[in-house]
Amino acid sequence: xxxxxxxxxxxxxxxxxxxxxxxxxxxxxxxxxxxxxxxxxxxxxxxxxxxxxxxxxxxxxxxxxxxxxxxxxxxxxxxxxxxxxxxxxxxxxxxxxxxxxxxxxxxxxxxxxxxxxxxxxxxxxxxxxxxx
Numbered sequence: 001x002x003x004x005x006x007x008x009x010x011x012x013x014x015x016x017x018x019x020x021x022x023x024x025x026x027x028x029x030x031x032x033x034x035x036x037x038x039x040x041x042x043x044x045x046x047x048x049x050x051x052x053x054x055x056x057x058x059x060x061x062x063x064x065x066x067x068x069x070x071x072x073x074x075x076x077x078x079x080x081x082x083x084x085x086x087x088x089x090x091x092x093x094x095x096x097x098x099x100x101x102x103x104x105x106x107x108x109x110x111x112x113x114x115x116x117x118x119x120x121x122x123x124x125x126x127x128x129x130x131x132x
Contacts (some may be wrong), residue, residue, distance in 0.1 A: 009058040015082035016118055038072045046071055084127070090126040097123060125127050 006045060008014065008021035026032040026049060034041045034049035041049075049071040057065070066082050068074040102112040 009056060009062050010078065010082075012082075013059045014062070015078075016121060018056065022053065024050055027058065034071050035075050038070075050074060090128060093119070093122050093126050094128060097128075119127060 010018040010022075023032065023035075026035065029048065029052065029074070030043055031041075031049045031052070034046050050069065053071055053074055054062075054065070061078070064077050066073040068077060100116065102109075102121060107115075111132050
C-alpha cells in the first residue's frame with residue numbers, strides 16, 4: 001500500500017519545512033539545478049520548476065513571486081522575505097521562544113518536539129544560541 005505525503009504549502013510560519021520539501025520535490029523531478037545552477041538548465045526545465053514552486057505556495061505567498069517568471073528570482077524573493085536577518089527578526093523569534101508551551105491535550109509530543117526543534121533552528125539562524 002502506498003502512502004500519500006501531503007504537499008507542504010509555504011506560509012509565514014513554515015519556511016524551513018517548506019524549503020526542505022521544495023528542494024526534495026525539485027530533486028525528485030531532476031530540476032534542482034534550476035535553482036543551484038540555472039545556466040545549465042533549459043527553458044522547459046525552468047518552466048516546470050516555476051510551476052512546482054507556485055504549486056507549493058499558500059495563496060498568501062503569491063505576492064512575493066507575482067512578477068517573477070524565472071524560478072531563481074522567485075526562489076530568491078521568497079528566501080529574502082522568509083530568512084531572518086535583522087534585529088527585529090531576532091526579537092520576534094525570541095518572543096516565540098519565550099511563549100513556547102506544550103498542551104498535551106491539543107498536541108502530541110512528537111508534534112511539539114518538531115515545533116521545538118524548528119524554533120531552535122530559527123534561533124540559531126538569527127544568531128541566538130539557546131542550550132537545552
